[in-house]
Each structure stands twice: as C-alpha cells, then as structure tokens.
Amino acid sequence: MTRRTRLRRRLLIASAPVVLVALLAAAKLISVVLAGHSAVAGFAARDSDALRGAVATMQWLNVVEPAKAPFAAGTLAVLENRLADADTQFSTALQRTPPAQQCPVLVNLELVRERQGDIDAWENRPDAARERYLRALDLVTSAPPGCFGGNDDSDEQRRAVRADAAARLMAKLDGLDDPPPPPPAAAPPPPPVAAPPPAGVAPDDPDPVERRLDPGAGDPLERLRQGGAHAGPRPPARGAGPGSRGGKKAPAARGTGSGRVPADSSSS
Incomplete structure (x- = not known):
C-alpha cells in the first residue's frame, strides 16, 4: 500500500462523521418538508390521524424551523376542539417565528x-x-x-x-x-278541568222540566194521582143503574205522549 493510498483512506475515515451528519441533516430536512405537506393535507381533509402523525414527525426532527411543529400541533388541537392546547401551541409558535x-x-x-x-x-x-x-x-x-x-x-x-x-x-x-334581555312572557295557564258529574247523573243535565214527557202538561205521575187512574174505577152515581144514562164508566185519565194511559189492570 503506497503512502498516497494510506493518506486517502485516513481522509475518508476522518470525514465519515461529517458525511454522516450531512446525510442525516438532508434526511431530516426532507422528512420535515414531507411532514409539513402531510400536516397541510391532513388539516384540509380534516383527517386528525394523519395530522397527528405529521405533528409527531415534526416535533421529533424539526430544529431548522422550530415554529412549524407547534404551529401544526395547534392546528391539530383546533381540529380536535382542544382550544386551551391550541392557544398554548400557537403562542409557542409565535415566539419562534x-x-x-x-x-x-x-x-x-x-x-x-x-x-x-x-x-x-x-x-x-x-x-x-x-x-x-x-x-x-x-x-x-x-x-x-x-x-x-x-x-x-x-x-x-x-x-x-x-x-x-x-x-x-x-x-x-x-x-x-x-343587560340581558327580559325572559319571555309566560304562557297563560290552561283552563280548569271540569269536575266529573256525580254518579247516576248524566253530563250537561238539562232543566228537569225539559226531561218530562210533556213539559207543558205537568208531571204525568202527578196527573195520574190526581186523576185516580190507579185507584180503581169510580163508583156509579147515586140512583144510576146499569141501564141508566148516568151509569157510564168514567174515562181513564189522559196520558202524555202517544195516547191514553191505561188504568192499572190490578184494579179491574
């Protein structure tokens, strides 16, 4: 191995860490750009899972643009309705911008x-x-x-x-x-519920006079009592025999409604 070859190898070994750091930095920059694009796409699509993954990537790698990670985290917090966290993240991003x-x-x-x-x-x-x-x-x-x-x-x-x-x-x-607006006016109370009629009485009972068979003729039972229809036939007049003109049978009391009220059959 010549001296020149040994020198070249030493230079490669010495520069390896620098090359590795450069490669890592390039990979980091690429990943941050990709994560930033993913964060934008995730927010536009309201995809909180995709946005959460992009935020995690930027928080781990982002040192070149330190405001991007908290800005994306604040955007994710808004999407998830965590307003206190969003306030904190955007405040941090503002300080780093x-x-x-x-x-x-x-x-x-x-x-x-x-x-x-x-x-x-x-x-x-x-x-x-x-x-x-x-x-x-x-x-x-x-x-x-x-x-x-x-x-x-x-x-x-x-x-x-x-x-x-x-x-x-x-x-x-x-x-x-x-001042707060006054409360709306209360609705009027409903009308009271009518009490049910007593047992044996029909609702909306009309005037008792109207419930008679013939309101103008009085109480039919009273008329029967006054007319003696239930007391049996009247005795014949004094001195009147069966063949006399005065011995006619007394007519029954007139009824109401459809015709005459017959005498009680038990008294005949």
Missing part, C-alpha cells in the same frame, strides 16, 4: 382566543370572556399592517373575517356590558 412571518400565527391565535371568549360569554362567564376578547384584540392591534385590516387573502371569506376582526371584537366587548 420571525416578525415578518408571524401573520398566519397571529390570525390563528386571534381566532382561538375569540372562540374561547364566545364560549365564556355563552356560559355566562362575562369576566373570563372579556379577558379573552381583550387578549385577542391586542393581537389585532399589534399585528403588522395588512395582517388583519387591509389583508389580501385569496379566500374571500377568510379575507372578510380577518378584516372585521377589530370591529367584531369591540362589538362583543360592548355586548358584555348590555
């Missing part, structure tokens, strides 16, 4: 705090809601120009949400000081 690139982080953090304030207001915690709204408003007023008001977001709806952030927060703060 250069001022010229902070606008996306500021927008997300403002929306998270505003949403937390909405929940506090809905659940009747006005002091907590006021604190959330004020912290969100502080982000809007201290943001670089064009981040909220006058932004040029390509999405029309997002552009409007960002542009109206300050006015929207001020309106919500003013609403916390307004």
Whole structure:
C-alpha cells in the first residue's frame, strides 16, 4: 500500500462523521418538508390521524424551523376542539417565528382566543370572556399592517373575517356590558278541568222540566194521582143503574205522549 493510498483512506475515515451528519441533516430536512405537506393535507381533509402523525414527525426532527411543529400541533388541537392546547401551541409558535412571518400565527391565535371568549360569554362567564376578547384584540392591534385590516387573502371569506376582526371584537366587548334581555312572557295557564258529574247523573243535565214527557202538561205521575187512574174505577152515581144514562164508566185519565194511559189492570 503506497503512502498516497494510506493518506486517502485516513481522509475518508476522518470525514465519515461529517458525511454522516450531512446525510442525516438532508434526511431530516426532507422528512420535515414531507411532514409539513402531510400536516397541510391532513388539516384540509380534516383527517386528525394523519395530522397527528405529521405533528409527531415534526416535533421529533424539526430544529431548522422550530415554529412549524407547534404551529401544526395547534392546528391539530383546533381540529380536535382542544382550544386551551391550541392557544398554548400557537403562542409557542409565535415566539419562534420571525416578525415578518408571524401573520398566519397571529390570525390563528386571534381566532382561538375569540372562540374561547364566545364560549365564556355563552356560559355566562362575562369576566373570563372579556379577558379573552381583550387578549385577542391586542393581537389585532399589534399585528403588522395588512395582517388583519387591509389583508389580501385569496379566500374571500377568510379575507372578510380577518378584516372585521377589530370591529367584531369591540362589538362583543360592548355586548358584555348590555343587560340581558327580559325572559319571555309566560304562557297563560290552561283552563280548569271540569269536575266529573256525580254518579247516576248524566253530563250537561238539562232543566228537569225539559226531561218530562210533556213539559207543558205537568208531571204525568202527578196527573195520574190526581186523576185516580190507579185507584180503581169510580163508583156509579147515586140512583144510576146499569141501564141508566148516568151509569157510564168514567174515562181513564189522559196520558202524555202517544195516547191514553191505561188504568192499572190490578184494579179491574
């Protein structure tokens, strides 16, 4: 082995760690880029599992762009409705992001705090809601120009949400000081339920006079009593015999309804 060959081998051995570090750095950069793309795709598809895997990859490898991992973690927390965790992650990402690139982080953090304030207001915690709204408003007023008001977001709806952030927060703060609306008027009570009629009495009982067979003729039983229909035939008149004109049989009392009321058969 010549001297030149031995020198070349020594150089290769000495440079091996440097080459290994370079390869690892390249692999890390590639993986972070891929994880970042996966995080974007996962959030767009609302796929929390894919986004969670991308966040884990970036948290383990990301040292070149340290703000990416907490930003993706905050996005995952929003997707899973963990607003307190989202606030923490976006706050960390804001600290690690250069001022010229902070606008996306500021927008997300403002929306998270505003949403937390909405929940506090809905659940009747006005002091907590006021604190959330004020912290969100502080982000809007201290943001670089064009981040909220006058932004040029390509999405029309997002552009409007960002542009109206300050006015929207001020309106919500003013609403916390307004008295609550009066409760709606109570419905009138239902009518009382009528008591059931006594046993043996039909409901809506008409006038007892109307229940007679012939209301205009009086009580038929009383008429029978007065007419003597149940007392047997009247005795013949004095001096009247069977053949005389005065010995006619007394007619029965008139009844009501369909015809005459017959005399009681037991008295004949």
